[in-house]
Amino acid sequence: MTDVPDRRLLFVHAHPDDESINNGATMAKYAAEGALVTLVTCTLGEEGEVIPAELAHLAPDRDDTLGPHRVGELAAAMRELGVTDHRFLGGPGRYRDSGMKGAPQNARPDCFWQAPLDEAAAHLAAVVREVRPQVLVTYDPDGGYGHPDHVQAHRVAMRAAELAADPDHRPGAGEPHAVTRTYWNCVPRSVVERGLAALRETDAHAFAGIADATDIPGVVDDAEVAVSVDAGTEHAARKAAAMRAHASQIAVDGAFFALSNDLGQPLLRVEHYRLAGEDAPEGAPVGDLFAPVAS
Ligand SMILES: [Zn+2]
Numbered sequence: 001m002t003d004v005p006d007r008r009l010l011f012v013h014a015h016p017d018d019e020s021i022n023n024g025a026t027m028a029k030y031a032a033e034g035a036l037v038t039l040v041t042c043t044l045g046e047e048g049e050v051i052p053a054e055l056a057h058l059a060p061d062r063d064d065t066l067g068p069h070r071v072g073e074l075a076a077a078m079r080e081l082g083v084t085d086h087r088f089l090g091g092p093g094r095y096r097d098s099g100m101k102g103a104p105q106n107a108r109p110d111c112f113w114q115a116p117l118d119e120a121a122a123h124l125a126a127v128v129r130e131v132r133p134q135v136l137v138t139y140d141p142d143g144g145y146g147h148p149d150h151v152q153a154h155r156v157a158m159r160a161a162e163l164a165a166d167p168d169h170r171p172g173a174g175e176p177h178a179v180t181r182t183y184w185n186c187v188p189r190s191v192v193e194r195g196l197a198a199l200r201e202t203d204a205h206a207f208a209g210i211a212d213a214t215d216i217p218g219v220v221d222d223a224e225v226a227v228s229v230d231a232g233t234e235h236a237a238r239k240a241a242a243m244r245a246h247a248s249q250i251a252v253d254g255a256f257f258a259l260s261n262d263l264g265q266p267l268l269r270v271e272h273y274r275l276a277g278e279d280a281p282e283g284a285p286v287g288d289l290f291a292p293v294a295s
Helices: 018-032 055-056 066-083 117-131 148-166 187-201 233-245
Strands: 008-013 036-041 085-088 135-138 181-188 227-230 252-254 256-258 263-266 270-275
Touching: 008 018, 008 148, 018 036, 018 066, 018 270, 036 066, 036 117, 055 066, 066 085, 066 117, 066 233, 066 256, 117 148, 135 148, 135 187, 148 181, 181 187, 187 263, 233 252
Parallel strands: 008 036, 008 135, 036 085, 135 181
Antiparallel strands: 181 270, 227 270, 252 256, 256 263
């Protein structure tokens, strides 16, 4: 192939909607610039809590059809972001949503939490060898907030990067490839606090309450942030549209949104990244995930 874009990014997420909340503006920006943006989603999100009453029948204790519904929501979100390469780990439905931490669904043999690490990572390593991304984006070791599927997505992404680069892993199944840089999603504490303060000052919002900073996944000290991507107004609007496409899971109201707990939080138009397992370099944050890292 001669038309492979020079810049390639791989995003690994647990459920449909996580990509739009965490990385929507970033994905839209790089896709618009002609980079190859690949999304791998590890489950269909079958155990998510449904917000709109008219969709309540999709829930796992009723029709149990939330997974296929969310496949459609994700496809609509990717159209908003201009991302054409989105896949499910091992194929759609290979790994089921494990539910919240401590839920009985954590023990289902078909859930992602129960997947053997190297088996799940081998599916992703094959994608890494095919797409050959310079940049890999996933969660921190806690998955941002401890959800079993987010923790597992982190483990699988980190292991897949090792396997893809290892010539002894499935020799003959694609050329080994080492990603140049791995990032973990994060949100600087000052940004969260400013956003929540702005929401508290808004009289007219659509939510039952307002989130606390401790409710927001991936909050870190500002000094830990390596890259802050300000994708601009148009791509931020794409992100908001992508989040609206996940209507079973997200309620968007202007510059804010809520999940099924109906606690408002800021919809972040600037997205932030830590270097995996490393302190932020001197001069951080920079504005580009491909920018060279000062040593
Ligand atoms: Zn999730």
